[in-house]
Amino acid sequence: MRIFETHAHINSDDYKTDRAAMLQQCTQAGVERILDIGTDEPTSRAAIALAEKYPFIYAAVGYHPHDAETYNEAVIRELITHPEVIALGEVGLDYYRSLTPKKLQQDVFAAQVNLAAEYRKPLIIHDREAHQDCMDILDAQNAKKVVYHCFSGDVAYAQDVLEKGWFISFTGIITYKNSTLTDVVRMVPTDRFFVETDSPYLSPVPHRGKRNSPAYLRHIIEKIAEIKHLPPNAIAEMAWENASNFFLKS
Numbered sequence: 509m510r511i512f513e514t515h516a517h518i519n520s521d522d523y524k525t526d527r528a529a530m531l532q533q534c535t536q537a538g539v540e541r542i543l544d545i546g547t548d549e550p551t552s553r554a555a556i557a558l559a560e561k562y563p564f565i566y567a568a569v570g571y572h573p574h575d576a577e578t579y580n581e582a583v584i585r586e587l588i589t590h591p592e593v594i595a596l597g598e599v600g601l602d603y604y605r606s607l608t609p610k611k612l613q614q615d616v617f618a619a620q621v622n623l624a625a626e627y628r629k630p631l632i633i634h635d636r637e638a639h640q641d642c643m644d645i646l647d648a649q650n651a652k653k654v655v656y657h658c659f660s661g662d663v664a665y666a667q668d669v670l671e672k673g674w675f676i677s678f679t680g681i682i683t684y685k686n687s688t689l690t691d692v693v694r695m696v697p698t699d700r701f702f703v704e705t706d707s708p709y710l711s712p713v714p715h716r717g718k719r720n721s722p723a724y725l726r727h728i729i730e731k732i733a734e735i736k737h738l739p740p741n742a743i744a745e746m747a748w749e750n751a752s753n754f755f756l757k758s
């Protein structure tokens with residue numbers, strides 16, 4: 509099984525003391541590609557540094573809605589042309605925690621959607637309880653290459669995302685007992701989904717509550733396989749192909 513981890517914060521301080529050992533475990537678990545995600549300037553720079561160090565790591569740069577107050581367009585323009593940067597993200601809107609004013613979140617998100625178009629980079633979207641505003645901003649800029657990271661909507665919303673030609677990415681949340689995403693996993697076409705852990709957060713069952721690692725992606729893949737009645741190897745390979753085409757081909 510070869511696995512493409514499409515969303516992890518490898519740059520997180522949570523891995524400060526044992527990052528190399530953790531990455532070694534990922535390799536042993538079949539994780540052959542990892543997209544390391546930035547959420548502000550320091551983490552975006554750290555993601556690039558890790559991508560330069562490890563041949564199987566790629567970087568995404570951007571300002572998360574929680575970090576909208578530190579937004580600096582010049583930083584994105586500087587980092588996005590780096591050869592290891594394959595996407596702009598994670599960016600979006602978060603009305604669940606609303607750590608920054610809504611209007612600021614919207615302005616910072618719209619500005620980054622514009623930059624993604626200008627530099628022809630895929631967008632990694634963080635949307636928490638902001639479905640309509642998120643879609644309105646993406647539509648206003650006619651965004652084409654889009655993935656909804658850690659998808660948390662219902663089937664109707666998934667249909668809207670898929671109709672636009674966009675992608676949906678699943679985390680360990682689908683393994684939780686109270687998950688409402690089973691129907692979304694069932695309906696998503698096999699050529700339109702990715703897998704991710706969002707490490708160090710959201711550990712899948714049976715690691716729930718502990719620090720997450722891309723090495724645990726197998727549990728997410730097995731859950732999708734169970735819901736879709738397909739072999740885990742086939743699910744891993746589909747997710748690999750989908751993500752490779754999306755992120756690594758222009």
Ligand SMILES: [Zn+2]
Binds near residue numbers: 517545598706
């Ligand atoms: Zn994330």
